[in-house]
Amino acid sequence: MKHNNELAKVQVCDLSKNFGSLKVLENLNFSIKRGEFVVVVGPTGCGKTTFLNLLTRLIQPSSGELYIDGEPADPKQHSLSFAFQEPSAIPWLNVEDNLKFGLKIKRYPKDEIKKRVEQMLKLLGLEKFRRSYPSQMSVSSVQRVIIGRAFITYPDLLLMDEPYGQMDIKMRFYLEAEVLRIWKELGTTVVFITHNIEEATYLAERVLILSNKPTSIKEEVKIDLPHPRDFTDPEFVKIREYITEQIKWW
Numbered sequence: 001m002k003h004n005n006e007l008a009k010v011q012v013c014d015l016s017k018n019f020g021s022l023k024v025l026e027n028l029n030f031s032i033k034r035g036e037f038v039v040v041v042g043p044t045g046c047g048k049t050t051f052l053n054l055l056t057r058l059i060q061p062s063s064g065e066l067y068i069d070g071e072p073a074d075p076k077q078h079s080l081s082f083a084f085q086e087p088s089a090i091p092w093l094n095v096e097d098n099l100k101f102g103l104k105i106k107r108y109p110k111d112e113i114k115k116r117v118e119q120m121l122k123l124l125g126l127e128k129f130r131r132s133y134p135s136q137m138s139v140s141s142v143q144r145v146i147i148g149r150a151f152i153t154y155p156d157l158l159l160m161d162e163p164y165g166q167m168d169i170k171m172r173f174y175l176e177a178e179v180l181r182i183w184k185e186l187g188t189t190v191v192f193i194t195h196n197i198e199e200a201t202y203l204a205e206r207v208l209i210l211s212n213k214p215t216s217i218k219e220e221v222k223i224d225l226p227h228p229r230d231f232t233d234p235e236f237v238k239i240r241e242y243i244t245e246q247i248k249w250w
């Protein structure tokens with residue numbers, strides 16, 4: 001069945017998911033616009049990762065449906081890409097080959113691969129590391145490779161699940177800025193999951209706040225502040241505090 005919201009990249013309709021008697025997601029309805037940067041926040045265990053697993057068809061909904069470009073979500077058909085918490089640079093490949101990896105699997109022509117790898121090395125400032133292996137590089141440079149791998153297929157939809165969960169604040173700020181820069185340059189739709197409300201306020205055009213289980217959308221917060229955002233700007237602080245309150249009081 002085709003779904004007819006032309007502007008929506010992702011459309012979630014009456015989506016519910018139970019694991020046995022545990023009701024996790026209950027009747028979720030929302031959509032994500034093409035090119036939008038959406039951050040999903042919510043209490044621990046409310047089903048954020050479950051939502052991504054449904055979108056990538058790792059698991060099936062109990063009821064309802066998820067659409068990508070108006071078609072039932074299908075990772076074989078839609079151009080999806082992921083960046084998760086675990087470091088995922090391939091240790092035995094150098095930077096160039098790490099970046100090429102996904103493109104080779106998708107059998108892109110050689111000259112296209114070369115063009116994209118050069119573009120990404122430049123975009124990430126990794127040109128001088130092209131022949132280096134992950135073990136020879138700093139953690140932040142390896143993370144840049146991982147971001148590069150996620151974006152290099154020019155995915156229509158990039159899913160990021162707590163990608164910077166374990167990192168110190170300085171590196172987090174740096175990589176958040178990188179993701180924003182590439183998102184703007186390539187026009188990818190990004191769904192970013194985090195526990196960190198400051199990170200959500202820094203990144204998102206729109207924050208979806210999930211409730212406790214059985215989970216529904218408690219509220220959506222649009223953030224119109226220009227990037228790069230200033231963490232000390234009173235407006236920024238106000239939004240961050242507001243989102244924190246929404247998560248606290250369920």
Ligand SMILES: Nc1ncnc2c1ncn2[C@@H]1O[C@H](COP(=O)(O)OP(=O)(O)OP(=O)(O)O)[C@@H](O)[C@H]1O
Binds near residue numbers: 022044047
């Ligand atoms: N395959 C499964 N079988 C049974 N229960 C599951 C399964 N996967 C997830 N759950 C349960 O569903 C709920 C939601 O899990 P999920 O990992 O999606 O939450 P989350 O919001 O991503 O959590 P966190 O904030 O800790 O990352 C949890 O209570 C979890 O124990």
